[in-house]
Amino acid sequence: MENNAAAMGQTAVEMRNITKTFGQVVANDKVCMSLRHGEILALLGENGSGKTTLMNMLSGIYLQDSGDILVCNRPVTIRSPKDAYALGIGMIHQHFKLVDVLTAGENIVLGLDGKGTLNRREINRQVSEIAQKYGFDIDPAKKVYNMAVSEKQTVEIIKALYRGADILILDEPTAVLTPQETTKLFDVLRMMKSHGKSIIIITHKLNEVLEISDRVAILRKGEYIATVETAQTNQQDLTEMMVGRRVKLEIDRPAVPRGERKLNVKGLTCVSREGVTKLSHVSFEAFGGEILGVAGVAGSGQKELCEAITGLRPLASGSIHYRYHKGEMVIEENIAGMRADQIAQRGVSLAFVPEDRLGMGLVANMNIVDNVILRSYQDSRGLLVNRKKYRPICEQMIKDLDIVTPGLTTPVRRLSGGNVQKVLLGREILSRPQVLVCAYPVRGLDIVSSYRIYSLLNAEKEKGNAVIFIGEDLDVLMDLCDRVLVLCGGHVSGIVDPRQCTKEEIGLMMTRVGTEKDGEGA
Amino acid sequence: MTHHHEPWVRVVKRTHISKQKAMLYRVLALLGALLAGALLMALLGYNPIQMYQDMVSGAVGKSILAINKKGVLAFSTSSQATMKIVTLLLVTALGLTMAFKMRFWNIGGEGQILVGAISCSYIAIRFGDTWPQWLLLTVMFIVACIGGGLYGLLPALFKARWGTNETLFTLMLNYIAIHFITFLQYQPTWQIQGTNFPKIRDFAASTRLPTVLGVHAGWIIALVLAVLVYLYFAKTKQGYEVSVVGESTNTARYAGMKVSRIILRTMFISGAICGFAGFLQVSGADGSLTTDTASGAGFTAITVAWLSGMNPLLMIIYSVFIAILERGAGRIQTTMGIPKSAADMLIGIILFFMLGVEFFINYRLVFRAGRVGKEAKAV
Structure with a gap:
């Protein structure tokens, strides 16, 4: 896996000295981050460390106060999610943004420019094709309100792929999944990587970072700490970078005799x-x-x-x-x-x-x-x-x-x-x-x-x-x-x-x- | 720099603003309002400086307090009329605040004032000539509060039971109350005896509130009421419950509060205070009942409540401010021949600035040019 990433090694996205403030709160303070072609980068940090804010700027939800974004070494201004998609960037948000009463297929093409009529059969065919390529299970004709959480996530990911995203950002994708579903998602992510997609996965779960990512970028309280090769780090080191000091990772379970x-x-x-x-x-x-x-x-x-x-x-x-x-x-x-x-x-x-x-x-x-x-x-x-x-x-x-x-x-x-x-x-x-x-x-x-x-x-x-x-x-x-x-x-x-x-x-x-x-x- | 496509202006929410700065903004807004008003009047061909002078003198006279012809200290004639408006606005705003604190949008103040006024007018007409003054006033007061309270309770009942929209409900009840007065004007028992002119007769002197400094005693009661309402929210369990229900009914239920009971109780009090304002109008200011008894105070008081940020003590200041505006606008129509429509525009402009400044207190604007400038400095 690492070889693959190293071979593809060129920079897909670079964010330089990004600063974003909300009132007096500095959500990102001169944050730098780079994503290589064909790698899975884990963006690690505690809640409130500014991970989602940083990614929202890459996907066009927010505009940075200062700093530059380069896509394929070209400086760009991303003012809306539409701009982001034009650059091949798609984000899967933690809270899904789907229309419940529409089908998977309808949600996937929603908001795209096109003719006044929908060719549902053609859409469904294309969706199934993408699903097959990366190993998703999906029924394009199923209504969203009938779907389990993991299915909705699949729709969101396919939506990004359908719009031609080469750079995918997933915000805490495993928070809503069972262990089995997580394993399945990770298989899909590896498959996408092998097809040359670059992926950023936002998370605060260390075991997942170690399992799926090639490199880890760490944020702490809005500041950029470091980017490290996953193969050369461990849970304890990552925690220390994330929290800023050594933390005991075991949870106590004191032995107490069962009462009434x-x-x-x-x-x-x-x-x-x-x-x-x-x-x-x-x-x-x-x-x-x-x-x-x-x-x-x-x-x-x-x-x-x-x-x-x-x-x-x-x-x-x-x-x-x-x-x-x-x-x-x-x-x-x-x-x-x-x-x-x-x-x-x-x-x-x-x-x-x-x-x-x-x-x-x-x-x-x-x-x-x-x-x-x-x-x-x-x-x-x-x-x-x-x-x-x-x-x-x-x-x-x-x-x-x-x-x-x-x-x-x-x-x-x-x-x-x-x-x-x-x-x-x-x-x-x-x-x-x-x-x-x-x-x-x-x-x-x-x-x-x-x-x-x-x-x-x-x-x-x-x-x-x-x-x-x-x-x-x-x-x-x-x-x-x-x-x-x-x-x-x-x-x-x-x-x-x-x-x-x-x-x-x-x-x-x-x-x-x-x-x-x-x-x-x- | 690669930021040429950046939007020209962005709106950013403030997280914190110091009290002094917020006050400064409000003062600036007032100055801006006066300036814009002056500009309008100058365009219409009036002398703005003279106009503002006339407005103030129209509202307070030469001085607020003066020795009158009888040699007694009292409010000047102009101030008396203004004080009556202040009293009506203040009491009504206090009543509405009870509901607003609960996020219950009671815009039926007008109707509740009128039902309070109608209820106590009945007592005044029926027993005005027979009962002693102390009994009349006590009973009129109680009846007005109950009448207004029940009129406020009605929409609350429907809201608590069936989730109806209180805004439409209270609004519509206003018109029923106004037209009920018109109906009463045609009732022989309410008219001047021996005539059939559609007007409710003047009440006996024994139904009138005593005066203090030349204005009916209601203005003192209104000031006391402002303090009471302030204490109600700051100190009592009931006031605390109203605030919690207003913030989140979910939290209130979680805390074990009986939410519908609180909504009903609070709306009764809200309506009762508005009904009390009706009593002050009938017994204090007017001595009779007309379709103009509330004269839009139920709506103007909404502005007073919001301008003061639901703070009962600030409401004293803002009701004086608005009363001066209203009286002043009336004055310039007579002294300078400014049409009513233009005077109303002036009030509209001033209120627009005063309410609009709250946006700039909560948000700030970031301009593209400003940011590039800042960056250039940093580089």
Whole structure:
């Protein structure tokens, strides 16, 4: 592979001293990058390091404030995605830009100049031809709304190829894929490379960088750090360049004896307003002193599960028994059908860190104090909100969790993603929950912040509380959790012990229902 | 350089702007507005300097406070009329702010004022000659608030239940209220006894609010109300809930708030405050009920609320500002013979600048030439 790239070795794209600012935020500060013909270049960096911004300038979404872009050694100005395609550059964005009600083929030709009529048969033939050449599976006549996430990604890639892209940029393409789908995608990428395409893949997953790329360009906080040959580096070195200092890469899983059963969910079924079954007969138990992971392809019912057990979503059927301590008493109660406020009134100590941090968990325009009182402002008597009482609590929380903020009065939307999450999780932990539900708590966080969150969750586990962790990164789920529940299309396809199964086994369960609960009872 | 194809101007969002700078921009906008207005008037053949002088003197007279003929300190005659407008605008803007903070676009202030006014007018006409003043005023106040409140509750109910659009709903309710007054003007029990002229009769003296410094006491109540509304949002649980619901109903639900109850409660208060403004008009300013009782204040107050960025205390300043504009525009029509349409254009220009400056406070423009210049320096 390396030989091939070296042989083709000429520069396809060169970006020189690119600077881009948004207000006072410098997203890219004099960043340089070069892509050779026929190579796969990994663009590595933490969230917020400016990878996507840099690529958005190459694909015509943004225009740089200063700096030059050269394509095939020729200086160019890329003002729109159309300009980019004219230069043979196509980008596959993290959030797909497809029209749901159109077919794959229609989406692929959408927006192209041409005559007033569509020759669908001819389009489909061309699409199938491209698919065959690179090893894609695609049905050009299938509607996008009927597609799985990986199929939509395929459409996006073919769309770029159909428009004659020789330089492909993929933004976090594996974030939405199962391990099997990732392997398949990588095969396709290698095939495209062998056909002379140049590929940039944006990622923050080190194992993927090592597996697929020829060279790695590293960004850190908007600055360019280095470009290295993949064959001459390793995970530890890459992390150090990415983070700026040495970081321990293992995730702790402290051994804690399993406590009492905190939560017993039986036959939980949820139907959306449109009549679509989102959860179907979901049953599981959560115990004190353990972290129960929930794995699944995006949209397999994770959100519905969280909202159902926290009283934010009506149930079609099923029971949810909470066992909790109220003073000296131990109470086990079915809270199915109760609303969140009713559950809170019962004194059920349940905390929930929702996926949508600024749209649900926090109020973006309010400061830390006003956000911390969100779930407990009713506790004080009288008509007035008691902010004074919470000020020292917030100051303590800022200190304990190393929250970086200009002050207590700064709106939380101005904080970085990691600090926003710390405020949210910090508040939920303040309520001393016995069950803590976290939906994607490390999404978008840098490595240091992520490890901080893992240790906070482990601390809850060691206190004897039950933690439910909805995750997307299988490696993390397998390293952190004591048991992993796998969701597939709203069904539980199994609950396994991650110490006794492989990533591939879980990957299979994510796409296929009906595997027996082979790992149950760890 | 290879940037010749770069766009000529780009709009960039600001992340932060200091308070002083924002204030400076607003002052500059006001100056720009006055300048543009002067230009317009000069083009139409009027003396702009004299016009602005007339506007100010028309709004406040020679001085704001003066010793009147009876030898008592009071607002000058011109200021009195202005203060009545200030009171009406301020109270209505405070009422609308309750809803706006919740992102509930209540543009039915006009209707809520009128229903408040109609409700208490009924009491004034029915019991004006029999009840003592303290009882009349108390009952009129309560009835006006309830009337306006219920009129505000109606769209909220539909919104909470069926998700109807509150903007259209509240707008349409305005016209129902206005035409209901026209209907009342033809009712013998509401007309001057013994006539059938379509006009509602003047109310008994006992239904009138006492005056302070020559203006009905409503202006003091309005100032107190501004502080109360400020405290409501800054200190109370209810105010906090309104802000959270306004930011995101999802978050509110997550926090265990009863969202529909909060929407209903807040819209009742919003309508009640507007209804209270109607009471002040009927009992304080006019002493009767006409189709002009609200005189567009329900709409002008929207401008006041937005100009002050929903800050109840700033609303005091902006309602004075707008009241002066309105009165001044009236004055120059009589003193200089400027047509009403031209005077309205002038107000439009000034408000356009004042609202438009918010764009430049939130965004800045980057010009191509400026950037190349900067780079050249760097090189």
